[in-house]
Amino acid sequence: MEHDKKFSVVNPSKMCQPMGAVQALLGVNDTMPIIHGSQGCSTYIRFQLTRHFREPIDVASTSMSEKTVIYGGEFNLMKALKNVSEKQSPKMIAVTSSCLTETIGEDMEGIIEKFKDANFDKNLPIIVPISTPSYVESHVEGYNRTIKALVENLAESSTPNGKINIINGILSPADVKNVKQLLNDLNCPNIMLTDTSENLDAPLSEETLGLYKDGTTIEEIQDTANSLGTISISKHADSAATFLEQKYGVKSVSGPLPLGIENTDQFVNNVCELTGIEVPESVKKDRGRLLDAMVDAHSYNYHRKVAIFGDPDFVSGMTRFTSEMGMTPTVVCTGAKSNKFTEDIGLIASQKGIDPVVLAGNDLYDMHREIKDAGADILIGNSYGASIAEEEKIPLFRVGFPIFDRMGAQRISTLGYNGGTEFVDRLTNTLLDFYYDEAGYELEKSEEIIEEELFAEGEFV
C-alpha cells in the first residue's frame, strides 16, 4: 500500500515516558512522585489520569523556569525534595526526569546525593531517581524503567519468602484486582509491581486524599529479591525481572498477559511451575465459566472483524483472545515500536490462521487508513478511537487508557478467567446492541454499509 505519511504523527497512540512512570508510581504505598521539569508535564499528565480514573491524582513538579534552565535545576530539585520531605513526609519520593532536564544534562543522582548529605541529620524519605527521557520510546518504556529503578534501589536479599513477583504493566485497577484474585484463588502469595487496585479506584471518603495508604509497600519491593520468581505479565516491562534474576537469582518469566483462555492457562501454568502449587477446583470452575461464556456467545462473534489498538501487551493479548472467540482481527496497532509485539502477533497469526495488518510504532491516522482497507465490525481501544468508530459506523468497545467519555474506566475487567468472562459478555452485548434488532434478529446493517460504500465508489453505477 502506498504510504502518504512518513514524518508526522497524527492522533498519537502513545504517550511519553514520564506518563508511564507516574502510572507505575501510583501503585506504590506512601510515595510522592515528582517530575523534574516544566509545570506542564505534571499538570497535563495529571489531567489525563484524573479524567480517566476519576480520582484526584497528586504529582509534584519542580516547576522549572527559564532561569533554572540556564543555570541548571539543582536549586529547584533540592527545594522540591525539601518541601516534600518536610510538608508531606512520605516514605518515598520518586523523582522522574523529563525531556527538558534530560536535554540540559541534569545529574539527578548527584543532586539527590547532595541533598542527602546536606540533611544527613534528618530522617529523610527514601529517594529514588528515575531517568525517563520523553524523546526515547514511549510511556511503556517509562513504566518499565520505573519498576526497574524501584527494584534496583530497594530490593534487598534476606530470607526466601515463597512469593511470586508480578510486574503488571499499565492495567485498569479492576484488572490488577483480577490478577490478585486469581493468585489468591491459587493460594499463591505474591508481590504486585505495582498495585493500583485500591489507590486508583478509591471509595468516596476524604481519607483517600493525600498520600496513598494502599498499594505496594516499600517493604514488599525490598522483599522482591527473596521471591521464588518474577512473572512479567507485561513483557515490555520485564527489565526489573531480568535484574532480579541476574543479581539475586530470582527466576524471570516474561508474559503472557492473562487475556483469554490460552494466555490465562499459560499464566496459571507459569505460577504452578514456579511454586509447585496444584490448581484448585474453584479456579478450574472459573476457567470453565469463561469457556461457557465463549461458547454461549460464539455465533454472534464468529468471523466478526475486529480492529484493536493500545499498549503492545494488551493488543497482542486481545488479538489472541478475540481469535479464540472466533472473531477475525483485521488491524492491530500499537504506538510503541516493538519487535516483541510483531513477533507475538506473527505467532498468533500462524496459530490461528488470521492475517491482520500489523502496525507497530504507528498512530491512529495510520490505523484508520488500514481499517478503511481491511474493514472492521468493531473497534477495541481507548476513547481516542471514538471518531474513527463514528466515521466507520462501527461500535467502539472502550478498554485501555485513556477513557474519558464513559464512566467506570477503573472498573473495566478483561484479565484472568473471571475478568475474561465479564469481557466476553460485554463485548458480545455490544455487538448485539449494534447489529441485532430488539427481537434478536440480525440487522442488515453490515451489508447495507458495504453496499453504500460500493455505490459511493461508483462500482455499481
Next chain:
Amino acid sequence: MEPVIETFESRKSHMCVKGDGISIPVCDKASLPGTVTQRTCVYGGARIVLMPITDSIHLVHGPIGCAACTWDIRGSKSSREDLYKKGCSTDLHETDIVFGGEKKLYETIMELNKLYHPGAIFVYATCVAGIIGDDIKAVCKKAEEVTGCRVIPVQSEGYQNHNKTKGHWIGGDALLDYVIGTKEPEKTTPFDINIVGEFNVAGDLWGIKPLIEAMGINIISTLTGDSHVEEIAQAHRAKLNIVQCQKSSNYVAKKMEERYGIPFIKVNFFGLEQTVNSLRDIADFFGDTEMIERTEEIIADGLKEVEHKTDEYKKRLEGKTVALYVGGNKAWSLVRAFEELGMDVMMSGTKNGIKEDYERIKETVKDGTIIVDDANSTELARLLKKYKPNLLISGAKEKYISLKLGIPFCDFNHDRISAFAGFKGFVSFAKEVDASVSSPVFNLSSELGGGLNGT
C-alpha cells in the same frame, strides 16, 4: 491575623479575605517546587488560545508527550471543520535532540499541508525545541514560501515562565505578527466588530453571536472560537473589539488598539444582568439611535424568553455558597451570575492571576470573600474542608478533590457540556448548577461504612 489556612510560610500571603487591609493576595510568583501546582506551562497557555481556530493544523514540535496530552481537550466547538482537533506532532526522538529537529519539522509541515490543505499550520515550540535551538521561525518561513500555506511559528517553549498567561500572550503575538492585517475584507460596514477572547467552549459563542447580529452588527472575526484563519486576517478593519475572556485576551485587544486604533470594551455574557449590560455597552459605543432601540427590543425579548425558567432552580439554590477556583476570567465574570441565582460567592481564586486580575476580583466580590492565588492541591483540599462551600467551580484536576470531600462540583473549563453564555445560556447554567448542588447523592453518608450498624 490568623492565616486563611495552614500552609507554607511563604504561601500564607497568597490568600486573603476581602475587607482586611489590602485585600489583594500576593500573586504572579513562581510556584514552590515540590508542590502539586494546578498550573500548566507556557506552551499550554499558547495552545489553548489558538486551538479553537478550526480550519488549521496545530503542530507541536517536540517529543510526543506534549501533543499526546493536549490534543482535543479544548471543549471548543466548531460549526465547520474539525481539523483543529487532530493531534499533530513531530515526535522528536533522541537523534533529533542530538542533531536538531529542523529538517524533521520542515518535512512534517510539508506532509501535513499535502494531507489536509489547512487554512494555516501553527507550529508550537516546546521546551526541548527551545533548548536544542531549533529555529522554528526560519523553518516556518521557508515552508510557507514553498507551500503557499500560512505557516505560523508560536514561540511557546514551556519553561519560559511560571505563568501560562505568558503563553496566552505568545499565542496572541502569533496572530498579531502573522495573521491580523494580512487580508482586506470584501466589504465593510459602520458596525464591524471582532469578538475577542471567546473560545466557543460548549458552544458559548452561539449564544452570543445571534444577539449581536440582530443588533445590526457585522462580526468580522472571533478570536478564536469557531474561527477560520482568513477571518482573523481581516480583524484589523473592525471598529470595535469586544473582549469576553479578559484574562487571556486583553493583551491582544490592547495591541490592536495600539496598532490599528481599534478601541475595545470588556463584555461579559455570563448571567442575565451582565448580558444586558454588555449588549447596551456595545450599542452605546456605536451611539446609533436605531441600534439602541433595537437592542432594547432584543433585551426585552431575551429576558421574556427566559422569564420564570430558572425559578425552580433558584428555589433550591437560594442561600447556597459557592467557591470559584479557575484559570482567571471566571473568577470575576461568574460572580454576578451566581448572585442572580441567589447564591453567595464565598471564595474566588485563580491559578495564574496577575495583579490586575485580583483588582478585578476585589472590585466584584463582597466583603468577607476569601481570595486565593495559585492554591496547590493540598491547599485547595484544606480550603474546602475548612470553609465547606456548597459548590466548587473549577477544572478537571480539582474535580475529584472536591467530590471526595463530598462537595458538589461543576466543571466550567474544557469539559463543560452546556453553553452558559447569553440569555438561554443562563437557564442552562442554572440547570447545571442545580444538578450538582441539589443532587441527593451528596446527602448520603460519606463516612466509610457510614450507614452500617454491624461491627
